[in-house]
Amino acid sequence: MKIIVDAFGGDNSPSSVIKGTVAALDAKKGFSVVLTGDEKTTRDLLTAENADFSRIEIIHAPEIITCEEAPATAVKAKKNSSIVKGFEALNTDPDAAGFVSCGSTGAVLTAAIMYTKRIGNIRRASLTPVLPTIKGGNVVLIDSGANPECTADMLLQFAKMGSVFAEAVLDIKTPRVAILSNGTEDLKGNTLVKEAFALIKEDASLNFIGQTEGRDIMSGNIDVVVSDGFSGNIALKSSEGVALGMFDIIKQNIMAGGLRAKIGYLFLKPALKKVAKTMDYNEKGGAVLLGLNKLIIKGHGASGDKAVKSAILQAVNYAESDLVGRITKAFIS
Amino acid sequence: MKIIVDAFGGDNSPSSVIKGTVAALDAKKGFSVVLTGDEKTTRDLLTAENADFSRIEIIHAPEIITCEEAPATAVKAKKNSSIVKGFEALNTDPDAAGFVSCGSTGAVLTAAIMYTKRIGNIRRASLTPVLPTIKGGNVVLIDSGANPECTADMLLQFAKMGSVFAEAVLDIKTPRVAILSNGTEDLKGNTLVKEAFALIKEDASLNFIGQTEGRDIMSGNIDVVVSDGFSGNIALKSSEGVALGMFDIIKQNIMAGGLRAKIGYLFLKPALKKVAKTMDYNEKGGAVLLGLNKLIIKGHGASGDKAVKSAILQAVNYAESDLVGRITKAFIS
Numbered sequence: 239m240k241i242i243v244d245a246f247g248g249d250n251s252p253s254s255v256i257k258g259t260v261a262a263l264d265a266k267k268g269f270s271v272v273l274t275g276d277e278k279t280t281r282d283l284l285t286a287e288n289a290d291f292s293r294i295e296i297i298h299a300p301e302i303i304t305c306e307e308a309p310a311t312a313v314k315a316k317k318n319s320s321i322v323k324g325f326e327a328l329n330t331d332p333d334a335a336g337f338v339s340c341g342s343t344g345a346v347l348t349a350a351i352m353y354t355k356r357i358g359n360i361r362r363a364s365l366t367p368v369l370p371t372i373k374g375g376n377v378v379l380i381d382s383g384a385n386p387e388c389t390a391d392m393l394l395q396f397a398k399m400g401s402v403f404a405e406a407v408l409d410i411k412t413p414r415v416a417i418l419s420n421g422t423e424d425l426k427g428n429t430l431v432k433e434a435f436a437l438i439k440e441d442a443s444l445n446f447i448g449q450t451e452g453r454d455i456m457s458g459n460i461d462v463v464v465s466d467g468f469s470g471n472i473a474l475k476s477s478e479g480v481a482l483g484m485f486d487i488i489k490q491n492i493m494a495g496g497l498r499a500k501i502g503y504l505f506l507k508p509a510l511k512k513v514a515k516t517m518d519y520n521e522k523g524g525a526v527l528l529g530l531n532k533l534i535i536k537g538h539g540a541s542g543d544k545a546v547k548s549a550i551l552q553a554v555n556y557a558e559s560d561l562v563g564r565i566t567k568a569f570i571s
Numbered sequence: 572m573k574i575i576v577d578a579f580g581g582d583n584s585p586s587s588v589i590k591g592t593v594a595a596l597d598a599k600k601g602f603s604v605v606l607t608g609d610e611k612t613t614r615d616l617l618t619a620e621n622a623d624f625s626r627i628e629i630i631h632a633p634e635i636i637t638c639e640e641a642p643a644t645a646v647k648a649k650k651n652s653s654i655v656k657g658f659e660a661l662n663t664d665p666d667a668a669g670f671v672s673c674g675s676t677g678a679v680l681t682a683a684i685m686y687t688k689r690i691g692n693i694r695r696a697s698l699t700p701v702l703p704t705i706k707g708g709n710v711v712l713i714d715s716g717a718n719p720e721c722t723a724d725m726l727l728q729f730a731k732m733g734s735v736f737a738e739a740v741l742d743i744k745t746p747r748v749a750i751l752s753n754g755t756e757d758l759k760g761n762t763l764v765k766e767a768f769a770l771i772k773e774d775a776s777l778n779f780i781g782q783t784e785g786r787d788i789m790s791g792n793i794d795v796v797v798s799d800g801f802s803g804n805i806a807l808k809s810s811e812g813v814a815l816g817m818f819d820i821i822k823q824n825i826m827a828g829g830l831r832a833k834i835g836y837l838f839l840k841p842a843l844k845k846v847a848k849t850m851d852y853n854e855k856g857g858a859v860l861l862g863l864n865k866l867i868i869k870g871h872g873a874s875g876d877k878a879v880k881s882a883i884l885q886a887v888n889y890a891e892s893d894l895v896g897r898i899t900k901a902f903i904s
Contacts, residue, residue: 308758372816372823383753386761420716420804425641428719428801452808456816468761469805471753475785476806480813480850483705483789487849490705491842499842505835509824516820517813 239268240295240333241553245275246302246320247341248541252276255340256283258546262554263293265547269554272331274299274323299323305539309344313352321345325353328532335557336533338524338549340541347384350527350534357562358569360529362388364396365467365536366403367474367525370516373458378404378413381467382474382525388466390433393417397438397446399528399565400462406564407556413461416450418469424448430466438464452476481517523552526561533562572601573628573666574886578608579635579653580674581874585609588673589616591879595887596626598880602887605664607632607656632656638872642677646685654678658686661865668890669866671857671882673874680717683860683867690895691902693862694725698800698869699736700807700858703849706791711737711746714800715807715858721799723766726750730771730779732861732898733795739897740889746794749783751802757781763799771797785809814850856885859894866895 243259245252252275259271270293273280277298284294301319303312316322321341328337339346343365350363364381371377380400385392397415404413417435419427426449427435438446447460452473455463465473488510492503503510523545524537533556537549576592578585585608592604603626606613610631617627634652636645646655654674661670672679676698683696697714704710713733718725730748737746750768752760759782760768771779780793785806788796798806821843825832836843856878857870866889870882 372819386753386759418805420719420801420808426719431801451812452805452810453812453815455809456812466761468753468764469802472751472785472802473805473809475753476788476809477785477813479784479786479789480810481817482786484814484817484846484850486705487846488843491845492839495839495842495845498838502835502838502840502842505831506825506828506839507835509828509832509835510821512824512828513817513820517817 239335239554239557240270240272240331241550242272242274242324242327242334242337243550244320244324244339244341245273245280246299247339248537249539250542251340252279252283254541254543255546256280256287257543259294259550260284260287260289261543261547262550263290266551266554270294271550272297272327272334274320274327276300297323297327303342303345305342307342307345309342309348313345313348321349325349329353336535336553338535338537338553340524340537340539340546340549343383343536346534346536350530354530354532354534356529357531357566360395360399360569361392363527363529364399365525366400366528368408368522369456369477370522371456371458374516375458376408377455377460378408378462379455379470379474380462380464380528381470383467383471384527385467387468388430390430390437393430393434393464393466394437394441395529397441397444397462397464398568400464401444402565402568403526403528403561404461406559406561408461410461412445414447414459415444415462415464416447416460418463418465418473419449419451422449422451434464485514523548526556528565531562531566533557572668572887572890573603573605573664574883575605575607575657575660575667575670576883577653577657577672577674578606578613579632580672581870582872583875584673585612585616587874587876588879589613589620590876592627592883593617593620593622594876594880595883596623599884599887603627604883605630605660605667607653607660609633630656630660636675636678638675640675640678642675642681646678646681654682658682662686669868669886671868671870671886673857673870673872673879673882676716676869676872679867679869680860683863687863687865687867689862690864690899693728693732693902696860696862697729697732698858699733699861701741701855702789702810703855704789704791707849708791709741710788710793711741711795712788712803712807713795713797713861714803716800716804717860718800720801721763723763723770726763726767726797726799727770727774730774730777730795730797731901733797734777735898735901736859736861736894737794739892739894741794743794745778747780747792748777748795748797749780749793751796751798751806752782752784755782755784767797818847856881859889861898864895864899866890
C-alpha cells in the first residue's frame with residue numbers, strides 16, 4: 239500500500255512534510271510513501287532525516303500552487319505542481335491507496351473534482367474532519383467547507399456519508415446524526431435546514447436525533463453533525479479560534495500571575511498538556527474528502543510534522559478500513 | 572430612569588432575577604427597576620433579599636411564557652405574561668428606558684416586533700451580543716440569531732448598526748467592520764456574503780476591513796463581525812461550547828492528575844479564575860436588540876444572578892449612552 243504525499247503543501251512545507259513522513263513510516267509498518275515535489279530538495283531533506291529510502295519514492299514536481307492563487311487557474315496551469323502530480327499518481331499507480339496534502343484547500347478540491355470521480359449518485363464531495371468531544375470521543379463534522387452553497391438533498395447525502403464514515407473508521411454502531419442549526423427545537427433553522435430536516439427524518443437507514451446547536455457539537459452526545467459547508471466552516475473555525483484563544487489567555491494569566499501562578503503552572507503542566515492534546519486537531523490528522531472514488535486527506539495548512547504524521551497514518555487507517563469501498567457500497571446498491 | 576425587568580424569564584428565574592436586580596441596584600445609583608411577574612412571589616423574594624423598595628416597582632403579571640411554547644401563539648394568548656406586561660410598561664411608562672428579559676428568545680423577539688417600532692428604514696432588528704477578545708477587549712457580533720434568513724441589504728444595515736453600537740457603547744472610534752465568511756480572501760463566501768461584501772464595501776461611512784473567518788472573531792483585530800442570524804448563532808454557540816468544554820476538560824484532567832495536579836490547581840486558581848472571567852459572557856450581560864425604537868436586552872436563558880445584574884447595568888449604560896437615539900440619528904438623516 240502506498241500513500242501519496244504532497245511534499246510542498248502547507249505553511250511549514252517541505253520540512254514539516256518530510257519530518258512527518260519519516261515519523262509516520264517509523265510508527266507503522268506495511269506501507270510506503272510517494273512524495274511529490276522538487277526531487278533534489280525532497281531527497282536532501284529525507285537524507286538529513288536518515289529516511290528509509292526503501293519505503294519512499296519521489297515524483298519530481300517542480301511547481302508549487304500557493305494559497306494566494308485562484309485554484310481553478312492554478313490547477314489547470316501548473317501540471318507539474320506537487321498537487322497535480324499527486325493526483326496523477328493516485329490515478330495511475332495501482333498500489334496508491336490515498337493522497338495527503340496540506341496545501342491550498344481550494345486547489346486540492348479543484349484537482350479532486352478534475353482528477354477523481356464522484357461515487358454513484360453522490361452530488362458533491364464534502365470536507366469531513368473528526369473533532370474531539372469533552373467525553374474524550376470523536377465527532378464527525380460534514381461538510382466543513384467544500385460546499386458553501388448546498389441543497390437539502392446534498393445534506394441528506396452528507397448525513398449518509400457521515401454515518402458510514404463514523405461506522406467505518408470510528409467504529410461507532412448506528413451513529414447518532416444531527417443537523418447543525420440555530421436551536422434544538424424541530425421548528426428552528428433556516429429554509430435549507432428545515433428542508434433537509436424533513437428529508438433526513440424520513441430516511442430509515444439513519445439514526446437521526448434532530449437539530450443541534452453549535453454549543454453541543456463537542457458534547458459527546460452526537461456522532462455526526464451535518465451542515466452546509468459555509469456554516470460548518472464557521473463552526474469549525476470558531477471552535478478552533480476559541481480553543482487557541484483560551485490557551486493564549488491562560489498563558490497571559492500565568493505570565494501575569496507572578497511566582498504563584500508560575501509554580502502552579504509547573505505542577506499543572508502535565509494536566510494542561512493533556513487538555514491541549516485533547517483539543518489539538520493536529521492529533522486527529524486532516525479532513526477526508528468524502529464522496530470520491532479515491533481517498534483524499536486534506537491536512538490543516540498550518541500542519542507541523544506531528545500533524546503530517548497523523549494525516550499519513552490516518553490515510554493508512556482509512557484505506558485499511560476500506561472507507562471508499564464502504565461509501566460506495568452504501569450509495570450503489 | 573427605569574429599567575423594566577422580566578422577573579419570570581430564564582432557567583433560574585425568578586430567584587436569579589430578583590437577586591440580580593438587588594445586586595444591580597446596590598452597584599449603581601440613579602435608576603430604578605420595574606419587575607414584571609407574579610406580585611406576591613416577587614415581593615416575597617425581594618423582602619427575603621432586603622431589597623430597597625423605594626427603587627422598585629412590581630407590575631403583576633401572573634402568566635409565564637416558556638421556551639417550549641410557540642412564540643407567536645404564546646405572545647398573543649398570554650397578555651398577562653411577564654414578557655408582554657414588560658413591553659406594555661416599556662411603551663406606557665414615560666420613564667422606562669429599557670427592558671431586560673432572560674426568557675424565551677423567540678417570545679421576546681416576537682413581542683418586540685409586536686410592541687415596538689423599527690427605526691426609519693431598518694428592515695429587521697438584530698440580536699447583538701458583545702464578546703470577549705484574547706486581547707482583553709470586546710467584539711460585537713451582529714446578528715447572533717434574530718434573523719436566520721437574511722438579504723444583502725439587511726447585512727449592510729447590520730454593519731451600520733453594529734458600527735454605531737461599537738462607537739456608542741464600546742467607545743471605539745471608526746470601528747473595524749468585517750463580514751463573517753468561510754475564508755479571508757475576497758472571493759470566499761456563499762452568495763449572500765458575496766452580495767453583502769459588495770454592498771458594504773461601497774459604503775464610505777464604514778471602516779470595512781473585508782471577510783473574516785470564525786477563527787478570527789475573538790482575535791481582537793475586528794470590532795464588529797457582521798453575519799446573518801443563522802451563521803452568527805452557530806459562531807456564537809460553537810465558541811460558547813468550546814469555552815465551556817475546555818473548562819470541563821481542564822477540570823477532568825485536574826481531577827485525574829493526582830496530588831500534583833491538585834496542588835498546581837491551588838496555585839493557579841487565581842489565574843484560571845481570571846481566564847474564566849474573560850471568557851464568561853455572563854460578565855458582559857446580554858445581547859441588545861438593535862434597530863428598534865426601544866432598548867431591549869435579551870439575557871442568556873441560563874443567566875444566574877451575576878448575569879442578570881450585568882444585563883440590568885448594561886441596560887442603564889446603553890440608555891445613558893443614548894444608544895437608540897444614536898442609531899436613529901444614523902438611519903434618519
